[in-house]
Amino acid sequence: MKSNTIILVVDDEEQNFDVIEILLFKEGYTLHFAQNCDIALDFIEKNKVDAVLLDVMMPEVNGIEVCRRIRANRQLGYIPIVMVTALNTKEDLAQCLEAGADDFISKPVSGVELRARVNSMLRIKHQYDALQNSLQLRExxxxxxxxxxxxxxxxxxxxxxxxxxxxxxxxxxxxxxxxxxxxxxxxxxxxxxxxxxxxxSDKMVIEPEEVILGEIIESVLEDFNFLAESRKIQIINDVAPLTKKVYIDKQVIRRVLDNLVSNAIKFSPANSLVKLCVEYPENIQARIKVIDQGKGVSDNLKQRIFDKFEIGQVVKGISQTGLGLAFCKLAINAHQGQIFIQDNQPQGTIFTIEL
Missing domain, CATH: 1.10.287 (Helix Hairpins)
Known part of the structure; x- marks a missing residue:
């Protein structure tokens, strides 16, 4: 949001800051004023700054040197710097760019140009931040x-x-x-x-075939029976009729059920139940429910629980990669179905698949 966007204006003349503040007033940015190099560097180190408007002609330490010092601090990350200058020779502008500036604007400052250049720099900053977050998330x-x-x-x-x-x-x-x-x-x-x-990557071709869903579920529960017993959890199979056939990719749906049952067991307390139910409504092939008695999922988290790398609430001692439910969502979407989450009363979670 723009109200959370912090722009630092570095200028030795406070009236110049007042002019920029008026020109950017309608944009809703949060503007801060620094009168010299030391104040500017101290503010940048202590706050998340989205862009810097930097006057070139300042006494003691000029704007070009301030720009160099900002760029020299690797811990600050990338902050767009726009030089505000009365200088207009190519040599002067080249000096600004060589010092690490991203753009410049000439005095007297035009409101239209200022807003356009600031917005352009902020778009780049937001793209940079998103990329850095993505890289950190991947790591x-x-x-x-x-x-x-x-x-x-x-x-x-x-x-x-x-x-x-x-x-x-x-x-x-x-x-x-x-x-x-x-x-x-x-x-x-x-x-x-x-x-x-x-x-x-759209390289996965779903290969549906006619299979007995009950047999797949029995196989899943058999594989997880030892894990459930070791955690003192009882698994209940509520599938009827066992001979009912559906048209699905057997391998992919099997992996979906593996993920859901594994999660249900991992996040359930000892001496609780994990239940698998299957219904066969007239309007769809099947409705599968994996029900547990764990801590449940908050309403806020339900909106993003199927996002890639979303691990929700961290639980000590339980491995969480944030990939299992994202995979389930992609797999069910590929079957033209849907998967969603509901509360289990009085406690726990219900993951429902409709195929």
Whole structure:
């Protein structure tokens, strides 16, 4: 919002600031005044500045040197700098650009030109900030995915050591199940990443076939049964009739259900229920519900829970990459269906898929 846009005007004459403030009044920006280099640099270091209007002809430290010092501070990130100058020779303007300025405007200042140049610089700044946020988000998500992969690999390697040297058969069996579960989680994460990348690039071709939905759900619940038992969670299968057929891409929908059931188990407390229900209304193929008794999702978060890299509420001890639900959304959209979230009463969440 413009009211949150901070513009710093650096000029040794306060009346020049007054003129700029009048010319930009209707834009709704928040303007601040700095009378010299030290005040300007101190303000920029302590505040998130969106653009700087910098007078060239100032005593002691001129605007060109101020510009150089701003650019020399790598911690400030990119801030558009517009030089305000009475100088108009090509050599003077070249000096401004070489010092790191992005644009310039001549005195006396024209209101139309000032607003146009400031708005242009702000567009660039906002694009830069969005790109930096995206890059940081990708880096953070990459670290989280790497962490998830590492945890599952460590579990598998540890299980291998116990199988190799251990003598307790019951302990061997337990670790064999843990290894299998870790391997399945790795496969789920890898498959989701690959399918999502294909869906986003329009290179994924959905290959629907006639399948029995109940059999897919039984297979999903069987695979997650050990994980649920280890967390003291009971899974309930409420699918009828089991022989009902639907026309879907079996592999893709299986991965969707894997993600939803995995999330339901991860975010549910011990001694709670996770329930899968399937209905077959007349107007659609099927309605699938994954119901848990976890903490639930706030109304604000429901609006963005399916966005890529959105992890919502951070829960200690639970891996969250923000990719699973984004994948589910893309996959269901590719089937011309819909997926949405509702509250489960008295506590928990209901994820509903309509195909």
């Amino acid at each position: 953070d998500m990459g670290n989280m995915i790497f962490h998830d992969f590492s945890n599952h690999l460590v579990s598998i390697l540890l299980g291998c050591e116990i199988l190799r040297f251990g003598k307790n058969e019951s302990r061997k069996e337990k670790h064999l199940q843990l290894m299998e579960n870790s391997a399945k989680q790795l496969q789920l994460l890898t498959d989701s990443l690959l399918i999502m990348a294909k869906l986003e």
